[in-house]
Amino acid sequence: MNPLYDVRPSPGQGLGCFSTALIPAGTLILSETPLFNVREPRTNLAVTIAFSKLPSSKQSLYLELYAQDSAATGDTQVIDIFNSNAWQTGSRTSICPLAARFNHACVPNASFAWNSRLCRITVYATIAIPGDTQIYLSYERPYQTSAQRKEKLSAYGFACSCSACSSIAAVSDVRRARMAKLDARIRFQRRQLWRSPAPMAALELIKLLKAEGIEGEALGLAYHDAATGWRRHGRLELATVNAVKELEVCVMCFGQNSPCVDASIAFLREMKLQFATKVPSHDEAA
Numbered sequence: 001m002n003p004l005y006d007v008r009p010s011p012g013q014g015l016g017c018f019s020t021a022l023i024p025a026g027t028l029i030l031s032e033t034p035l036f037n038v039r040e041p042r043t044n045l046a047v048t049i050a051f052s053k054l055p056s057s058k059q060s061l062y063l064e065l066y067a068q069d070s071a072a073t074g075d076t077q078v079i080d081i082f083n084s085n086a087w088q089t090g091s092r093t094s095i096c097p098l099a100a101r102f103n104h105a106c107v108p109n110a111s112f113a114w115n116s117r118l119c120r121i122t123v124y125a126t127i128a129i130p131g132d133t134q135i136y137l138s139y140e141r142p143y144q145t146s147a148q149r150k151e152k153l154s155a156y157g158f159a160c161s162c163s164a165c166s167s168i169a170a171v172s173d174v175r176r177a178r179m180a181k182l183d184a185r186i187r188f189q190r191r192q193l194w195r196s197p198a199p200m201a202a203l204e205l206i207k208l209l210k211a212e213g214i215e216g217e218a219l220g221l222a223y224h225d226a227a228t229g230w231r232r233h234g235r236l237e238l239a240t241v242n243a244v245k246e247l248e249v250c251v252m253c254f255g256q257n258s259p260c261v262d263a264s265i266a267f268l269r270e271m272k273l274q275f276a277t278k279v280p281s282h283d284e285a286a
């Protein structure tokens with residue numbers, strides 16, 4: 001039993017995980033070794049073979065997990081459970097029975113990650129979660145409108161009713177459509193360098209993510225893009241500020257002992273070093 005949360009019924013969502021007391025942002029909620037995993041691209045046969053190799057106590061644990069078709073039996077049940085509960089873990093897809101009990105929200109309050117160094121999945125709180133509150137992960141990428149998310153989530157057999165899909169869907173959709181455009185602009189190499197004195201796309205993305213309440217990995221990536229952008233503009237002090245923020249988000253989502261955090265630390269070091277050894281421009285020297 002995990003002292004930070006209980007697993008209990010959540011109306012319309014099957015079982016869910018609820019905090020037992022306030023969970024501060026950045027708290028490690030769960031760290032779990034997969035029960036088994038299969039290499040991607042996977043086949044149904046690979047899943048059933050992996051399942052058949054489990055000891056019977058572990059098979060029973062697996063068979064207790066949620067299945068979309070509660071009447072399914074045999075291999076069909078094994079595949080159904082896998083498709084409803086597995087998480088992407090590097091190049092493999094894994095079943096983690098404890099992590100499998102977390103429900104989805106499009107504005108999650110916790111972040112799921114695969115830590116390749118520990119060979120464990122981790123779940124960290126990305127904001128302070130009050131007591132008796134459901135802990136949600138996001139099963140989907142954030143840069144999608146509610147209609148796009150609805151289509152993807154239908155594969156899991158449910159329609160999300162979180163605020164971004166219901167009460168504030170109209171305003172959220174405008175923000176998310178814009179986020180998708182900005183993200184694409186950033187990925188397709190930033191042509192705005194010579195047009196503006198700042199990494200406009202990354203800065204706007206950060207603003208929108210915060211307005212949307214998304215504090216996880218996507219925000220860390222946006223800070224990284226902002227830092228890279230400021231560096232290209234020769235503004236190393238601002239690049240460093242954003243690299244510090246990237247690191248803060250990374251530690252919150254992945255914990256200290258993570259290759260992602262190591263990469264962020266190395267990036268920040270590089271920014272600081274470049275800043276320290278920067279030759280002042282004529283204006284700065286004057």
Ligand SMILES: C[S@@+](CC[C@H](N)C(=O)[O-])C[C@H]1O[C@@H](n2cnc3c(N)ncnc32)[C@H](O)[C@@H]1O
Nearest residue numbers: 013014015066084085100101102103104156158
């Ligand atoms: C990985 S399981 C999550 C735990 C599951 N609720 C249980 O009872 O074990 C995924 C399934 O949970 C349900 N679920 C997850 N998030 C949901 C949500 N926001 N609304 C309704 N059902 C949800 C769906 O049935 C989905 O296929």
